[in-house]
Amino acid sequence: MKLYRCARIEGITGLEFREEPDLPPPGPHQVLMKVNASSLNARELLFMRGALGDWLQPNYIPVSDGAGTVIAVGPGVRRVKPGDRVVATFYENWVGGTLPQHSDTLGRGAIVEGMLRETVLLGEEELVAIPEHLSDEEAATLPCAALTAWNALCEHGPLLPGQTVVVQGTGGVSLFALQFAKLFGARVIATSSSDAKLARLTQLGADATINYRSTPRWADAVLEATDGDGADLVVEVGGAATFAESVAATRKGGRISVVGMLTGVPSPGDGFFMRGLSIAPIHVGSRQDFETMNRAIGFHRLKPVIDSTFAFADVPDALRHLESQRHFGKIVILHA
Amino acid sequence: MKLYRCARIEGITGLEFREEPDLPPPGPHQVLMKVNASSLNARELLFMRGALGDWLQPNYIPVSDGAGTVIAVGPGVRRVKPGDRVVATFYENWVGGTLPQHSDTLGRGAIVEGMLRETVLLGEEELVAIPEHLSDEEAATLPCAALTAWNALCEHGPLLPGQTVVVQGTGGVSLFALQFAKLFGARVIATSSSDAKLARLTQLGADATINYRSTPRWADAVLEATDGDGADLVVEVGGAATFAESVAATRKGGRISVVGMLTGVPSPGDGFFMRGLSIAPIHVGSRQDFETMNRAIGFHRLKPVIDSTFAFADVPDALRHLESQRHFGKIVILHA
Amino acid sequence: MKLYRCARIEGITGLEFREEPDLPPPGPHQVLMKVNASSLNARELLFMRGALGDWLQPNYIPVSDGAGTVIAVGPGVRRVKPGDRVVATFYENWVGGTLPQHSDTLGRGAIVEGMLRETVLLGEEELVAIPEHLSDEEAATLPCAALTAWNALCEHGPLLPGQTVVVQGTGGVSLFALQFAKLFGARVIATSSSDAKLARLTQLGADATINYRSTPRWADAVLEATDGDGADLVVEVGGAATFAESVAATRKGGRISVVGMLTGVPSPGDGFFMRGLSIAPIHVGSRQDFETMNRAIGFHRLKPVIDSTFAFADVPDALRHLESQRHFGKIVILHA
Amino acid sequence: MKLYRCARIEGITGLEFREEPDLPPPGPHQVLMKVNASSLNARELLFMRGALGDWLQPNYIPVSDGAGTVIAVGPGVRRVKPGDRVVATFYENWVGGTLPQHSDTLGRGAIVEGMLRETVLLGEEELVAIPEHLSDEEAATLPCAALTAWNALCEHGPLLPGQTVVVQGTGGVSLFALQFAKLFGARVIATSSSDAKLARLTQLGADATINYRSTPRWADAVLEATDGDGADLVVEVGGAATFAESVAATRKGGRISVVGMLTGVPSPGDGFFMRGLSIAPIHVGSRQDFETMNRAIGFHRLKPVIDSTFAFADVPDALRHLESQRHFGKIVILHA
Structure with missing residues (x-):
């Protein structure tokens, strides 16, 4: 062998x-x-x-x-x-x-x-x-990657049609999360640092995209795209650099599925408690x-x-x- | 006034x-x-x-x-x-x-x-x-009608993409259940006594249809359409005449959302216990x-x-x- | 061997x-x-x-x-x-x-x-x-018997302290259900056809007992013991003879855990729908x-x-x- | 008036x-x-x-x-x-x-x-x-205070008999959490900086107590009291100073109910992800x-x-x- x-x-x-x-x-x-x-x-x-x-x-x-x-x-x-x-x-x-x-x-x-x-x-x-x-x-x-994305969307109560999910970047989990979220009937907001990649995310079904290089405070763009409410769910894959933005982008009472933070978990920031967000890691x-x-x-x-x-x-x-x-x-x- | x-x-x-x-x-x-x-x-x-x-x-x-x-x-x-x-x-x-x-x-x-x-x-x-x-x-x-249909699909744990739901006839709740189930990414099997109506149900998105007049044992048709497994969920609107068929059409461990049985609730039949089905009425x-x-x-x-x-x-x-x-x-x- | x-x-x-x-x-x-x-x-x-x-x-x-x-x-x-x-x-x-x-x-x-x-x-x-x-x-x-009783109490959302559960008779599942329900902090109403057995059920912790021979409409006794509300949960072991009484004894929006109905499932009666009861079989x-x-x-x-x-x-x-x-x-x- | x-x-x-x-x-x-x-x-x-x-x-x-x-x-x-x-x-x-x-x-x-x-x-x-x-x-x-404590124990799936919960200090929420947890049949581990207060917590029903002044790494004491597993639930009231200890004291797959972190939410530390903990704020x-x-x-x-x-x-x-x-x-x- x-x-x-x-x-x-x-x-x-x-x-x-x-x-x-x-x-x-x-x-x-x-x-x-x-x-x-x-x-x-x-x-x-x-x-x-x-x-x-x-x-x-x-x-x-x-x-x-x-x-x-x-x-x-x-x-x-x-x-x-x-x-x-x-x-x-x-x-x-x-x-x-x-x-x-x-x-x-x-x-x-x-x-x-x-x-x-x-x-x-x-x-x-x-x-x-x-x-x-x-x-x-x-x-x-x-x-x-696929099963992690699936459970990020539905482990703590499935995403519902019409709800909004944020996926970050173009790694395997994020692409699957985008594709699956469309099956759930959800609205998908996808982020990337490259406009070329954002175009491909749109082709895969993203309803809105944000270039987090040109828009580093991308939470504001999520709020704008959701009438000020924020996303129901963020699939957080980025770690320290993005966590505070993810908290700011999430709806009052919403949740953040944390994927792959194998090292260095940052503070979620004050909004986490005041806005009543649940945070749960996804283990495949x-x-x-x-x-x-x-x-x-x-x-x-x-x-x-x-x-x-x-x-x-x-x-x-x-x-x-x-x-x-x-x-x-x-x-x-x-x-x- | x-x-x-x-x-x-x-x-x-x-x-x-x-x-x-x-x-x-x-x-x-x-x-x-x-x-x-x-x-x-x-x-x-x-x-x-x-x-x-x-x-x-x-x-x-x-x-x-x-x-x-x-x-x-x-x-x-x-x-x-x-x-x-x-x-x-x-x-x-x-x-x-x-x-x-x-x-x-x-x-x-x-x-x-x-x-x-x-x-x-x-x-x-x-x-x-x-x-x-x-x-x-x-x-x-x-x-x-719409809210009843919505909760029939998601009150006891939302329907997931790829799952199968049976809707019965062409009343308001059943049509909304069909339309909503497609938003959830589910497969819909619709029944009616009229081929003309079945054609309209197909137009609305039904993946499979069954004429329960020509196929009174319609549970068999549901089993056939689901590789013998049965539906994950039946939205039961028919009452006495259909309840036993609904039980027979439901997957082991599946559930039946009961809608509008304002009079005369029949026995669910023996399959209900042996196959581990949950039965829950939907109150709008x-x-x-x-x-x-x-x-x-x-x-x-x-x-x-x-x-x-x-x-x-x-x-x-x-x-x-x-x-x-x-x-x-x-x-x-x-x-x- | x-x-x-x-x-x-x-x-x-x-x-x-x-x-x-x-x-x-x-x-x-x-x-x-x-x-x-x-x-x-x-x-x-x-x-x-x-x-x-x-x-x-x-x-x-x-x-x-x-x-x-x-x-x-x-x-x-x-x-x-x-x-x-x-x-x-x-x-x-x-x-x-x-x-x-x-x-x-x-x-x-x-x-x-x-x-x-x-x-x-x-x-x-x-x-x-x-x-x-x-x-x-x-x-x-x-x-x-024990695991069936445990899941009858908590499979579809655990019993909470102060809630009321009805257990029926003195079989293995019912005795375990009584004992476990006390650990959950619940009030237990136990039925039996024998006053001697009811005395033993009281010793095991039952808060109230009903002789269903002398009180065949025992649901009324349950309503009386619960300020007219009914029990939050009935652990139904009896089958045809008791099912309608169980439905009548259950609180609006309550649930019935069905145990061991290996043969002959009866109709739950009209109250099941009007009072919004969920019914779920327990498979150990x-x-x-x-x-x-x-x-x-x-x-x-x-x-x-x-x-x-x-x-x-x-x-x-x-x-x-x-x-x-x-x-x-x-x-x-x-x-x- | x-x-x-x-x-x-x-x-x-x-x-x-x-x-x-x-x-x-x-x-x-x-x-x-x-x-x-x-x-x-x-x-x-x-x-x-x-x-x-x-x-x-x-x-x-x-x-x-x-x-x-x-x-x-x-x-x-x-x-x-x-x-x-x-x-x-x-x-x-x-x-x-x-x-x-x-x-x-x-x-x-x-x-x-x-x-x-x-x-x-x-x-x-x-x-x-x-x-x-x-x-x-x-x-x-x-x-x-009481309702916060109640929901800290049961909002995200009720505490079960035999599970372990950690309560911190002697504030109103923590005392109610202790008293309620005993109604749920749970084991309670209580912390305080004063041995006199620990004695009163024991009187209220605490199964084990830890003086976090003499044992600043109190998570170790929780692990020891739970055969190395950790607590199923921590009711976190302390904020920055205790959050990392709370994470270390929680069982793999367990959860932390966060109460009253009105200012300054700290990082949960690396254990949070690796050990699969869920974190949820409680809003009364x-x-x-x-x-x-x-x-x-x-x-x-x-x-x-x-x-x-x-x-x-x-x-x-x-x-x-x-x-x-x-x-x-x-x-x-x-x-x-």
């Missing part, structure tokens, strides 16, 4: 390509899956650099998101069968309800290995069917959330925005492209 | 046209509203016939739903001002939260009089702004619900389906048309 | 005691558990009689509820270790969230075998720790619910009510005692 | 005693209430000092919380009658649901005047019945919340903790006592 390991925690240069023995056959309730495509998230770079603490051991297989085909099932497996097209959940063993105490995420080098490889053994509960209209490359974009989601999202994706034949696709041999290039932050949409690895 | 009163509880023939003295000026927190249009609901006929019990006293002014213009406000009024275009809430004094113990509905002859008249005095809390793109006739259709909704709905209507520029419009002098004809059950959409009275 | 099988679907007489080969060692994520105690639920008798349909195949091992000790764990197991005192969940593989499509209950003869045996192989996700102050016999009463609950319940049981050192304990050799006697309906509290089997 | 006005925004010295003409008789849906007792909250001092901005105009009547007797009702009033013992809601006109856009709080000098006077005119919707076992002085403590609550709380207070005959009672002539002394922060429980003014 071909795979990549982070041999040294030093960034992209620490990544090594290897050939290793094949996996054993699946045990009870286990599934052997061929990984046909994977996709990259910002967290991969943070892990590779050791930016989230020194608990991560070298030699792990990185990357959480992968899609492919069931090639063998162990005893007792009922949810899938060989030949099924499946995508793996971001968390091991989180079927539904609240995040289990013992659950880990794929590709963190801890307990569950990542997807940068030819085949993987997973529990049957950790797989969902790929919506028919999606290719493996497209499905590989869903486990982390469970398999049942994934299935619910996939029904929406399938019914509306929604297509993820893919920035670029790299061959399995070119993973380091793909990671450098991610690092450059020049992408618009997801970066995908085609494994075969 | 011109108005109608139900002089005798004997049906449409008991209705009398009258001229009465004008209303006094509005007191503190009261609003004098000119009623420009009203709309009819099935309950008006039930009240007129005394079909809901003998508590109803003759001589009441019927009809719950009316829209118009603020012509004067009393001391302390802050929510509206003269000239504002407004529509009244179905319940007096239900701003938000749960239905207050003492709240009554308009046009029940009890405490709050109805809308078949030129002007009415209401509390300032009992009015909502008319979405700009709607005429008074269109706005007059919203208080009962609060003013805050109304405002939330109006934001969706306004943003999507949704137009109510109006069957026909009658002059104020022709109210008895309008009621007979309602009684004939030949309408498709709401029956409206133009007051001036 | 000693065990019982339902050799013939003919009731208690179809049960046979057997000795069979030991189980294999646990596979990945599996746990071998010694069953020290089990407890009986009414459903065991329905299955044994074939009363729920002819899908049940003979030769299954009955009984869903069992508690004991971990004696071995398979590869990858993290949640438990040998020596841990554990109780198994009623549903296989329902960790949290909504009931999975493929989940089955223990002891239904279908996919997962029951607890009337010395040892059992389960997935590590299907076990919860026994609260320290409980014996194995006491813990064996929890999986079905997930492992996360079980853990939440156990924290309450542990903190309050709550003791289940055990009617009687039988030796493993006397299971048929225990089942006959269950059938006689003379018990007050749970019937337990001590396996060793 | 005797009353107090804040003649100058300069603190307690700006308060003046006056005699003014009696109020007019109540208009439609209005109620004239004799104020028998009022109680003080920290916000009164902030307003008097102008600490919350310069929008506040001099000459307002301060104090939000008052209880008394209905002495006259206007036309159309149905909820109360002369002689009823009532307490006023903190917000005007917030019956249920979300906080209305136009609602203000009593005693802010803006639209609705405060309670430091003999009689007051209120809308009939803005009153709730006093639980029978409470005196007027006791009832006067409820509108702000609606009249329906108040009624729900009162049912709990009435059923459990809960008594508010009153620190001291001052005569109406001694309001400045009462305010100085509040300012000294030496009180334990509420400070009450007896008006007659």
Whole structure:
């Protein structure tokens, strides 16, 4: 089996390509899956650099998101069968309800290995069917970014038609949040530092756009676009630089879904209390959330925005492209 | 002031046209509203016939739903001002939260009089702004049927994009439920006994239709259209004849919103428990619900389906048309 | 390994005691558990009689509820270790969230075998720790009856202090519902046909009791005890005979948790709609619910009510005692 | 009518005693209430000092919380009658649901005047019945502090029996939160800087106490008391100094109810995101919340903790006592 390991925690240069023995056959309730495509998230770079603490051991297989085909099932497996097209959940063993105490995420080098490889053994509960209209490359974009966006919109009470949501920039979560919010019948206000990107956000369905470089006090523009009320929901991905603006842009009694603030959470500012905002972090989601999202994706034949696709041999290039932050949409690895 | 009163509880023939003295000026927190249009609901006929019990006293002014213009406000009024275009809430004094113990509905002859008249005095809390793109006739259709449909879809956890809802027939609630469900991104399966009406339901956005005359076991058709799963939600308006079919058509763990079962609630059948369905009656909704709905209507520029419009002098004809059950959409009275 | 099988679907007489080969060692994520105690639920008798349909195949091992000790764990197991005192969940593989499509209950003869045996192989996700102050016999009463009662009180929004709940009779679910409702700070009104049993219910904490034999229209007594308002919640276990009374006893806008209506669901009656009651069946609950319940049981050192304990050799006697309906509290089997 | 006005925004010295003409008789849906007792909250001092901005105009009547007797009702009033013992809601006109856009709080000098006077005119919707076992002085403590505490425990999903809540210090909200949490069956961990006060908190029902002066890293003590898990809920009243400790003391996936952070909201710190905590400010609550709380207070005959009672002539002394922060429980003014 071909795979990549982070041999040294030093960034992209620490990544090594290897050939290793094949996996054993699946045990009870286990599934052997061929990984046909994977996709990259910002967290991969943070892990590779050791930016989230020194608990991560070298030699792990990185990357959480992968899609492919069931090639063998162990005893007792009922949810899938060989030949099924499946995508793996971001968390091991989180079927539904609240995040289990013992659950880990794929590709963190801890307990569950990542997807940068030819085949993987997973529990049957950790797989969902790929919506028919999606290719493996497209499905590989869903486990982390899409599900985070979905739950940012509906974990604490779904967004309603006619409500307003603000999405920030052109990262994977924000693009999915924009696309999903339109399915919910919401009004979407999208921000970016580039007018060219704003034009693409409009094409994806944004009802209004704001260039936060030319309008640094972009909350005012949100208030103006909402008759002075503010947005019902802000999907906050930016961290320190944007949090106070997000608070100012949110309606009295509204909420802020906080995504990916892996480091440095700033003060929300005084408006947070006086205006009665709820703030909740979004931790991707469970398999049942994934299935619910996939029904929406399938019914509306929604297509993820893919920035670029790299061959399995070119993973380091793909990671450098991610690092450059020049992408618009997801970066995908085609494994075969 | 011109108005109608139900002089005798004997049906449409008991209705009398009258001229009465004008209303006094509005007191503190009261609003004098000119009623420009009203709309009819099935309950008006039930009240007129005394079909809901003998508590109803003759001589009441019927009809719950009316829209118009603020012509004067009393001391302390802050929510509206003269000239504002407004529509009244179905319940007096239900701003938000749960239905207050003492709240009554308009046009029940009890405490709050109805809308078949030129002007009415209401509390300032009992009015909502008319979405700009709607005429008074269109706005007059919203208080009962539209808000019932809205809450049938979202009172017990909003419908999600990609979920399936069944709407029954072509009454006002069912047509609004169809239109709203599309705003929520849901799949709609609509039933009717007439292929001609089914064609119109398809035009309104229904994803699938079933003629329940030619397919009396229509639950099977719903199961087939949902890969055997059943609908996530059924908006049950039919009562005894359809309830068991509705239960059979609903997904394991799904729910049934029960609308307008004013008489004769049947057994839900065994499937109800075994398949874990929740059943909840929908009692129109609060003013805050109304405002939330109006934001969706306004943003999507949704137009109510109006069957026909009658002059104020022709109210008895309008009621007979309602009684004939030949309408498709709401029956409206133009007051001036 | 000693065990019982339902050799013939003919009731208690179809049960046979057997000795069979030991189980294999646990596979990945599996746990071998010694069953020290089990407890009986009414459903065991329905299955044994074939009363729920002819899908049940003979030769299954009955009984869903069992508690004991971990004696071995398979590869990858993290949640438990040998020596841990554990109780198994009623549903296989329902960790949290909504009931999975493929989940089955223990002891239904279908996919997962029951607890009337010395040892059992389960997935590590299907076990919860026994609260320290409980014996194995006491813990064996929890999986079905206690968790059903817990979720009847809090699945659709927890009962609040000062609210009123009605519990019916002296079955396992009703006694747990009474005990739990007191932990929630609620007022409990308990019904029974026997004054002697009512006295015991008062000892368990009931704030008011009603003999439904001497007061067949017991809803009136509930209204009287609640200033005419009715109960916020009724835990309905009785079925056809009581359902209309339950509806009449429930507060406007209240709800009815329906438990165990395995056959013959009656009409809720007209009051259901007019008074805006929600009706929801309770399907036991997930492992996360079980853990939440156990924290309450542990903190309050709550003791289940055990009617009687039988030796493993006397299971048929225990089942006959269950059938006689003379018990007050749970019937337990001590396996060793 | 005797009353107090804040003649100058300069603190307690700006308060003046006056005699003014009696109020007019109540208009439609209005109620004239004799104020028998009022109680003080920290916000009164902030307003008097102008600490919350310069929008506040001099000459307002301060104090939000008052209880008394209905002495006259206007036309159309149905909820109360002369002689009823009532307490006023903190917000005007917030019956249920979300906080209305136009609602203000009593005693802010803006639209609705405060309670430091003999009689007051209120809308009939803005009153709730006093639980029978409470005196007027006791009832006067409820509108702000008690309802804030109640909603801190249950606004975003009620606290469950066996869950753990942390309450901070000995202010009015924290004492009510402690007392209410015991009604919910929760475990309460209370903090204070004084061992003498901790002893009184234990008497009120606290299950564990922490002296945050001798244990400044009190989150560690909370973790220790909860097997390393942390509290399910922290009722955060302290602001900047304690917020990071509160985050560290909260269970993965838990929540923090933020109370009274009228100035200076600090950063929640990194743990907030990584541990998935929700943060929500509590804005007292609606009249329906108040009624729900009162049912709990009435059923459990809960008594508010009153620190001291001052005569109406001694309001400045009462305010100085509040300012000294030496009180334990509420400070009450007896008006007659």
